[in-house]
Amino acid sequence: MAAATETFYEVIRRQGITRRSFVKFCNLTAASLGLGPIAAAEMAEALETKPRTPVIWMHGLECTCCSESFIRSAHPLVKDVVLSMISLDYDDTIMAAAGHQAEAILEETKQKYKGQYILAVEGNPPLNEDGMFCIDGGKPFVEKLKWMAEDAMAIIAWGACASWGCVQAAKPNPTQATPIDKVIKNKPIIKVPGCPPIAEVMTGVVTYITTFGRLPELDRQGRPKMFYSQRIHDKCYRRPHFDAGQFVESWDDDGARKGYCLYKMGCKGPTTYNACSTTRWNGGVSFPIQSGHGCIGCSEEGFWDKGSFYDRLTTITQFGVERNADQVGGAVAGVVGAAVAVHAAATAVKRLTGKPTEKTDA
Amino acid sequence: MSVTSDDRSRAVLRGVMDADDHVIVSGPSIYVYEAPVRIWHWANALAIVVLAVTGYFIGSPLPSMPGEASDHFLMGYIRFAHFSAGYVLAIGFLCRILWTFFGNRHSRQIFYLPVWSGTWWAGILRELRWYMFLEKEPYKYVGHNPLAHVAMFLMFTLFTAFMIVTGFALYSEGAGIDSWQAKLFGWVFTYFPNSQDVHTLHHLGMWVIVVFAVIHIYAAIREDIMSRQTMISTMISGERQFRDEREG
Ligand code: HEM
Ligand code: HEM
Ligand code: SF4
Ligand code: SF4
Numbered sequence: 001m002a003a004a005t006e007t008f009y010e011v012i013r014r015q016g017i018t019r020r021s022f023v024k025f026c027n028l029t030a031a032s033l034g035l036g037p038i039a040a041a042e043m044a045e046a047l048e049t050k051p052r053t054p055v056i057w058m059h060g061l062e063c064t065c066c067s068e069s070f071i072r073s074a075h076p077l078v079k080d081v082v083l084s085m086i087s088l089d090y091d092d093t094i095m096a097a098a099g100h101q102a103e104a105i106l107e108e109t110k111q112k113y114k115g116q117y118i119l120a121v122e123g124n125p126p127l128n129e130d131g132m133f134c135i136d137g138g139k140p141f142v143e144k145l146k147w148m149a150e151d152a153m154a155i156i157a158w159g160a161c162a163s164w165g166c167v168q169a170a171k172p173n174p175t176q177a178t179p180i181d182k183v184i185k186n187k188p189i190i191k192v193p194g195c196p197p198i199a200e201v202m203t204g205v206v207t208y209i210t211t212f213g214r215l216p217e218l219d220r221q222g223r224p225k226m227f228y229s230q231r232i233h234d235k236c237y238r239r240p241h242f243d244a245g246q247f248v249e250s251w252d253d254d255g256a257r258k259g260y261c262l263y264k265m266g267c268k269g270p271t272t273y274n275a276c277s278t279t280r281w282n283g284g285v286s287f288p289i290q291s292g293h294g295c296i297g298c299s300e301e302g303f304w305d306k307g308s309f310y311d312r313l314t315t316i317t318q319f320g321v322e323r324n325a326d327q328v329g330g331a332v333a334g335v336v337g338a339a340v341a342v343h344a345a346a347t348a349v350k351r352l353t354g355k356p357t358e359k360t361d362a
Numbered sequence: 363m364s365v366t367s368d369d370r371s372r373a374v375l376r377g378v379m380d381a382d383d384h385v386i387v388s389g390p391s392i393y394v395y396e397a398p399v400r401i402w403h404w405a406n407a408l409a410i411v412v413l414a415v416t417g418y419f420i421g422s423p424l425p426s427m428p429g430e431a432s433d434h435f436l437m438g439y440i441r442f443a444h445f446s447a448g449y450v451l452a453i454g455f456l457c458r459i460l461w462t463f464f465g466n467r468h469s470r471q472i473f474y475l476p477v478w479s480g481t482w483w484a485g486i487l488r489e490l491r492w493y494m495f496l497e498k499e500p501y502k503y504v505g506h507n508p509l510a511h512v513a514m515f516l517m518f519t520l521f522t523a524f525m526i527v528t529g530f531a532l533y534s535e536g537a538g539i540d541s542w543q544a545k546l547f548g549w550v551f552t553y554f555p556n557s558q559d560v561h562t563l564h565h566l567g568m569w570v571i572v573v574f575a576v577i578h579i580y581a582a583i584r585e586d587i588m589s590r591q592t593m594i595s596t597m598i599s600g601e602r603q604f605r606d607e608r609e610g
Contacts, residue, residue, distance in 0.1 A: 164555075249425070325562050
């Protein structure tokens with residue numbers, strides 16, 4: 001266990017990472033966070049002098065895709081550095097310790113770093129049946145979560161699960177899986193949504209917080225502005241085709257081959273806040289739209305419950321049959337139009353057959 | 363009836379004089395809709411037509427344009443027209459609200475419902491009966507009849523406000539997180555964190571307003587023919603003329 005005074009720099013040096021690699025890491029991270037060159041120096045300074053911020057990584061109801069994404073961070077350096085920084089403390093999926101030994105770490109961190117550690121949560125707690133749908137270390141996960149949250153400095157809600165609920169919270173949500181911010185109310189929470197979030201976004205967030213000891217600037221939904229302030233659509237390389245009015249009309253048509261905009265195929269880029277169209281995936285290789293498929297809005301609230309992944313608008317289920325806004329609205333307008341026509345005809349008939357009243361010759 | 367020159371000129375305007383300068387119809391006429399209301403009405407109607415057409419094509423774009431993307435800006439122009447008309451609608455609506463402080467009694471009608479008034483409720487019933495062909499003739503009204511009043515408040519005023527709020531919230535997504543649109547209307551996303559829902563509601567709102575317009579235009583034309591008072595010309599000249607002098 002690292003002593004309270006040990007810096008991040010000391011830890012990685014002990015792990016055999018060179019100073020050269022460390023400086024590279026600082027530059028790279030500062031760049032990916034959209035910070036200037038001065039920030040890289042500030043970051044190096046902070047990591048060398050400030051005591052390391054411990055990170056506890058817990059798992060509730062989830063599929064581990066966030067962890068999977070995280071350990072595939074593009075730059076191996078980033079991954080190694082950040083991972084060593086985290087696994088030093090607690091991550092029950094990837095750490096070596098197990099059983100009581102592992103649980104003891106939590107207790108120790110809670111006491112030793114009261115109000116100083118970061119609680120990173122992957123997945124969410126199910127609340128039904130007193131939380132019995134997710135037992136972790138013999139206790140309902142929700143209890144463990146609340147217990148560790150008590151003394152945390154801040155909480156990172158990883159992925160769509162911790163941020164919004166994700167598929168385990170899909171209607172009718174039998175286990176009552178609940179996002180973190182609905183359970184923990186008295187701690188700063190940073191949401192890093194996505195299913196999974198992009199690796200560089202995750203490492204960027206962890207590095208920022210552990211380096212500067214505070215959360216980055218958040219938007220209204222509690223997401224870091226540096227990665228979530230723009231939509232996929234705002235930075236999509238197919239956007240010129242959208243503005244021109246050039247769309248893929250069906251899979252594999254000519255437009256699809258030419259790389260036209262996927263709006264008509266239900267691309268949710270216009271309503272999705274994420275960094276895919278700038279950062280891309282797998283080390284900048286590609287992202288869904290670049291591979292010819294629309295965005296499904298995986299970082300958005302309720303994306304799993306809003307109807308087809310191939311419809312831009314939400315399916316309206318209130319009318320029994322699944323419909324979209326145009327079908328409902330068009331049907332109502334049609335009925336009203338028909339009613340108006342019938343009413344007009346009836347009025348005309350009435351007027352022609354009725355006795356002329358004085359008002360007609362007024 | 364003595365014909366003053368003022369009366370005459372007003373009557374002449376309405377073409378109800380005979381060749382000898384005798385007033386043939388001099389039914390009582392009341393100035394109802396002041397100029398700002400009338401100008402607003404037609405500008406607003408035009409803006410809504412543009413908004414509904416362009417909005418529809420934003421939701422279901424036209425068939426793809428051939429050639430290079432750099433040769434076209436179709437979606438861009440459609441969206442530009444939508445946003446421009448959106449500004450016209452919003453600024454017009456604001457001015458219309460301001461006018462209620464300066465205008466006559468009728469200028470305030472579409473902004474509230476007199477639910478406390480028994481005669482008003484009775485009036486709705488009677489208008490409903492009139493539309494169900496159960497009344498021989500409707501009452502005369504200086505402003506909007508109670509049924510029209512309900513439709514205007516519920517389907518027009520409320521939904522136009524709704525469209526403006528959701529419209530500018532959607533606009534703020536493109537304008538950016540630091541834009542004034544985001545500062546003023548970003549709160550919408552507190553209630554609907556996924557803007558997909560805001561798109562869907564904005565889209566449904568269009569259909570409410572289209573339905574209102576269909577009913578409204580039909581009713582205006584029908585009442586113009588069937589009722590005991592002028593309708594469409596009233597929204598042009600501001601003068602309401604009654605076609606008989608009976609009471610009720
Ligand atoms: C050809 C199209 C239209 C015609 C002939 C027309 C006619 C009229 C008439 C005659 C009135 C006065 C009703 C009365 O005295 O009770 C009126 C009022 C009104 N109309 Fe229209 N209208 C048209 C289009 C529209 C459209 C498209 C809208 C918006 C969706 C609209 C919204 C209104 C509103 C809100 C009022 C109330 C005005 C106020 O009190 O400030 N109209 N219209
Ligand atoms: C009666 C008034 C209006 C009607 C009928 C209307 C209709 C529509 C419709 C049908 C859509 C397509 C929604 C979708 O399928 O995603 C739309 C989108 C939009 N409207 Fe409106 N709208 C109105 C007012 C406004 C106003 C006042 C604004 C504010 C400037 C506005 C801004 C927008 C924006 C920003 C979009 C999204 C465009 C995009 O995604 O490219 N609208 N509107
Ligand atoms: S492909 Fe999707 S994100 Fe890209 S421009 Fe088209 S609608 Fe927007
Ligand atoms: S493109 Fe859309 S669906 Fe795909 S990963 Fe990015 S946010 Fe998720």
